[in-house]
């Protein structure tokens with residue numbers, strides 16, 4: 118496997134609370150990888166560290182062999198790492214196209230080019246029909262699609278998806294999974310944080326399990342899920 122992302126002994130503390138302790142794993146180019154673990158395990162903190170929204174207490178993060186930890190979020194984004202958020206907040210008073218265009222400006226300084234790039238992303242993910250809609254009128258599934266569109270408009274090599282299926286109906290979840298599955302075909306690696314084990318099993322060949330900020334285990338998703346310690350962690354009985 119050619120490593121796109123290398124997370125090496127990453128720790129993040131908030132005062133005396135060790136949200137991440139010595140976390141290491143690698144993600145390959147074009148892979149869909151899962152970060153799983155019970156509530157409070159450190160998954161969102163890990164995404165914040167990867168995207169530059171939180172500074173590491175120690176450790177290193179490399180994207181394409183280059184250190185990205187300590188860099189500001191906009192620079193990490195320019196280097197090819199984009200993320201979505203659990204709570205989708207579109208830019209208010211703007212259309213769907215304008216929302217995506219804001220992200221496209223990170224690659225294309227001219228309005229004409231940014232508009233064309235944003236339209237191309239909306240076409241690609243089947244949202245072209247909503248381009249002129251006010252983003253605030255979208256339903257939950259459409260907002261999540263918009264969140265992916267904004268991330269794709271930054272032209273990432275690696276996309277971090279934080280609980281993209283939360284609040285979706287089974288039909289919407291199936292459509293979203295299909296959309297995620299197509300990303301590697303466009304050369305985009307994906308890390309998902311997802312609570313649904315069947316979804317993780319169907320989307321991701323490999324996974325890392327966090328528990329109380331530490332790596333409980335990692336490896337093939339099937340093996341990881343079958344691990345009794347992982348099952349115990351999900352039942353809430355794990356000891357650090």
Ligand SMILES: Nc1ncnc2c1ncn2[C@@H]1O[C@H](COP(=O)(O)OP(=O)(O)OP(=O)(O)O)[C@@H](O)[C@H]1O
Pocket residue numbers: 131134136154155156157158159160161162163
């Ligand atoms: N800014 C912060 N200040 C202090 N503590 C924080 C901060 N952010 C997260 N934490 C703590 O770090 C730990 C890990 O939280 P985090 O949100 O990363 O977990 P999670 O695995 O994403 O949980 P969930 O599945 O519920 O979203 C928790 O104990 C949380 O309270």
